[in-house]
Amino acid sequence: MTERLTLEIIGELAGVSRATVSRVVNDSPGVRDEVRERVLAVIQETGYQPHSAARSLASNRMDLISLVIPTSTQSLFTDPYFPRLIQGVTQSCNENNITMSLFMLHSEDEEERLYPRVLNRGYVDGVILASFDRADPLVARLEQNKMPFIMIGRPEESSNASYIDVNNEAGAYAAVTHLVRQGKTRIATITGRQDISSGKDRLAGYKRALIERGLSVDENLIVNGRFNELEAYNAMLKLLPHQPDAVFVASDGMAYGVLRALRQANISVPDEIAVVGFDDLPSSATSDPPLTTIRQPIRRMGAMAVDMLLDIINEGIDPPRRVVLPTELIVRQTCGTLNL
Amino acid sequence: MTERLTLEIIGELAGVSRATVSRVVNDSPGVRDEVRERVLAVIQETGYQPHSAARSLASNRMDLISLVIPTSTQSLFTDPYFPRLIQGVTQSCNENNITMSLFMLHSEDEEERLYPRVLNRGYVDGVILASFDRADPLVARLEQNKMPFIMIGRPEESSNASYIDVNNEAGAYAAVTHLVRQGKTRIATITGRQDISSGKDRLAGYKRALIERGLSVDENLIVNGRFNELEAYNAMLKLLPHQPDAVFVASDGMAYGVLRALRQANISVPDEIAVVGFDDLPSSATSDPPLTTIRQPIRRMGAMAVDMLLDIINEGIDPPRRVVLPTELIVRQTCGTLNL
DNA sequence: GTGAAAGCGCTAACAG
DNA sequence: CTGTTAGCGCTTTCAC
Secondary structure (H helix, E strand, C coil): CCCCCCHHHHHHHHCCCHHHHHHHHCCCCCCCHHHHHHHHHHHHHHCCCCCHHHHHHHHCCCCEEEEEEECCCHHHHCCCHHHHHHHHHHHHHHHCCCEEEEEEECCHHHHHHHHHHHHCCCCCCEEEEECCCCCCHHHHHHHHCCCCEEEECCCCCCCCCEEEEECHHHHHHHHHHHHHHCCCCCEEEEECCCCCHHHHHHHHHHHHHHHHCCCCCCHHHEEECCCCHHHHHHHHHHHHHHCCCEEEECCHHHHHHHHHHHHHCCCCCCCCCEEECCECCHHHHCCCCCCEEEECCHHHHHHHHHHHHHHHHHHCCCCCCEEEECCEEECCCCCCHHHC | CCCCCCHHHHHHHHCCCHHHHHHHHCCCCCCCHHHHHHHHHHHHHHCCCCCHHHHHHHHCCCCEEEEEEECCCHHHHCCCHHHHHHHHHHHHHHHCCCEEEEEEECCHHHHHHHHHHHHCCCCCCEEEEECCCCCCHHHHHHHHCCCCEEEECCCCCCCCCEEEEECHHHHHHHHHHHHHHCCCCCEEEEECCCCCHHHHHHHHHHHHHHHHCCCCCCHHHEEECCCCHHHHHHHHHHHHHHCCCEEEECCHHHHHHHHHHHHHCCCCCCCCCEEECCECCHHHHCCCCCCEEEECCHHHHHHHHHHHHHHHHHHCCCCCCEEEECCEEECCCCCCHHHC
16 A cells, blocks of 8 residues: 655655645645646646545635435435436536535435434534425424535525525415416316425415415315325325316426326316326426426536535524525416417 | 533542543443443533544544545436445445545545545545546555445456445346347347446356357347437437347336337337346336336445445455345246246 | 644554 | 654645
8 A cells, every 4th residue: 555645745845844735735825836736746746635524624624515315205206306406506616626426315224313414513514404394303403503405495484594495485376376277267276295395386386376366275276296296196086076177286296196197087188177286397398298297407506505614614604594495387388378 | 602521520520530431431351330321321411422533543543534525426316226236225324334435536636636535544544436447547546545435336357455345247147048048049238338247247248158059140130229318218219220129128217218219219128129137126026017127236236345345344344245246036927027 | 935843633562 | 551753645725
């Protein structure tokens, strides 16, 4: 095992002290250009890489953030939401030269065991929480430990945590309004989990659209699909007897289940029932028929979460950062618009 | 900011030296039970957590491994393969108390920039490579740096890297043999990427089954779908004129594209064409119709990869570890068996 | 501008 | 069994 390169050695080779090399490595000011060049050359030649642990110990920064995802979310495996989110997060991490560690909480038990690793400043600089139950105790623990963190999706009203979210309410509102404009009058909805802000907000948008457009909210036309394809399939079956002429589904993944149910029941989309989803997953452009949906910038949200977290780490937790990103209605076949 | 707890402080509180506390924290032998209890109590009370960087610096272990995924893999977003793999990996990491960092390589460029972070012992203890091009230069670099690593999927023959794989060849063989037994004679295949071992091996299994069963290999019946739903859809369209009576599709994700193409062409499955996939994704049980497929233990593979990597880290790189996991034929509707 | 020196918190010999 | 000691490789004052 060849001896590890250290600042000391590089310094020797370049004829300067360890401290100077450190300055060069960190782009610190106060080094003569000529010297900087010389040191850089040696680093280049030798392929020197700083030892991250040593750096962390001395500087008290880990250059490590963690993304925590609760796996109660069964949709994790069926829904490309998370892969895209993860992609956004890693991309921004790469750009900022920090590394991302991923925690998936498989059970209460594991959650408990992982707490220290996620809460402790000696492990990570900050935490991103995705799709968390709005009242999850982890949130409180993080606050209490003064660990910088940011949520994807809104936390409880009372909390003054930082978050980034998509305007779910407005997206749902746009979807349902669009349906109303098509002349639909019995618009049903299959909702997402109601313990997550996105699920709640999409339902709220649905209701507001109905009310503002002079339609009444019929509880028979509201079924919970929990962001799950199979549950949405069953939910659609339950909805059928109530004869909706349209259904707003709180996620594309669930919308696939709805289309499947409708196909099997021999009900034509969009002629007999119009369907609008939420997410605009890539496969929604080629579903059968192609799905009208609300596009949300998942990847960008992941990337921005990192940027915001870094800002919090560097500038302090207060004031809380809050960002809400807009959505966009993507009209395809399932809403019937293109038939008119 | 309250002062950081250190071994020193805990020691003081418990009336022992820093070293003893360290022993207790690390479950090292050679501490009297009574003392151990006492120290443990203080740790419990204070909520002391070791500083990971300090520990790493002193012990030269990072307790960090990285999972590297090339994003050339577009299927990343449509195919639940990766989420499941990641799940297996994180689960095993959690059990072993190490953290997993995820790298997704979005571009050549980024790959280059990330090399140091992945190759350098100062950053991670080891690396898991998923779905890599079999000749990717990263493999050679890792070997050359003596960085412990393990591939998911087989590397080039010449390489003596450690790997874990699924018996793709045997799985494909089983799928096609099953089709032959149903009396199919014009069995087509839509293959995966041929620069990845799983893609190659599944094609090889297809060919062997045909040959061993006395059928000839017709190049017209072989189309590359690159593990992509849309390409598979197009591939199926291309296949239609050659009138296959069955098609073995190298992944479930692609099989969905095939079913879509067939549905649109008004060709009934399985009556006119039988379809068999590969993966057994959760949604394959509820596809339309439910998909006959080859199940592979994706999550387990991820978990085992971690265990093997840890073994390599602890015991040394030689000899290479190699594991090949079996697959299983899952018979559902699309192969026609259940109609007989 | 540059170097010397003092830690960061921990592990791992080595003594006792 | 337990304590003492010497680093691990780096950042960061503080002198010069």
